[in-house]
Amino acid sequence: MNITLWIITSVLALAFLAAGLMKISQPREKLAASGMAWAEDFPPGSVRAIGAVEALGALGLILPAALGIxxxxxxxxxxGLAATMLGAAAVHLRRKEAKAIPVNLVLLLLAAVVAWGRFGPYVFDELDFVVYSGQQWDRLSESHTQNVRVHWPDDH
Structure with a gap:
């Protein structure tokens, strides 16, 4: 299941990073012309803020685990990304853009699965980061044995 969570997390991070960077870098009019008509309802600063939330959320999904922090x-x-998609679905519902809502709901569901997995049975802890980062360590607490897959260096 941990590998499945990583796959879902990676897909989410790529999707939100691409969408966020697009909202940050392109003018509102261009976004609206490319199919994001909702952008016309928001000031340019709000569209960029939504893009920043999405891009930062994408980085927040991956970087802490990659850096061990x-x-x-x-x-x-x-x-946060699930809440963002809930808000996006509400905007599309209000604008009667039914075709966009399923995409929002799928992204919301995937983000909720990641949140459930990382809050619950597949939570990261400091020992996970040591293992993932390849650093050597010589302690393993009994309370962490269910959350850590150990690959000992050759000298053990």
């Missing part, structure tokens, strides 16, 4: 951040990033 802030183990709770991927979970909170997933929850």
């Amino acid at each position: 802030a183990p709770a951040l991927p979970t909170w990033a997933a929850l």
Whole structure:
């Protein structure tokens, strides 16, 4: 299941990073012309802020685990992105853009699965980061044995 969560997390991160960077870098009019008609309802600063939230959320899904810092951040990033998609679905519903809502709901569901997995049975802890980062360590607490897959270096 941990590998499945990583695959879902990677897909989410790529999708939100691409969408966020597009909203940050392109003018609102160009976004609206490319099929994001909702952008016309928001000031340019708000569209860029939404893009920044999406891009930062994408980074928050991946970087903490890759760098071995802030183990709770991927979970909170997933929850934030789920909330963002809930808001996006509400905007599309209000604008009667029914075709866009399923995409929002799928992304919301995937983000919720990541949040559930990282809050619950597949939570990161400091020992996970040591293992993932390849650093050597010589302690393993009994309480962590269910969350850590150990690949000992050759000298053990």
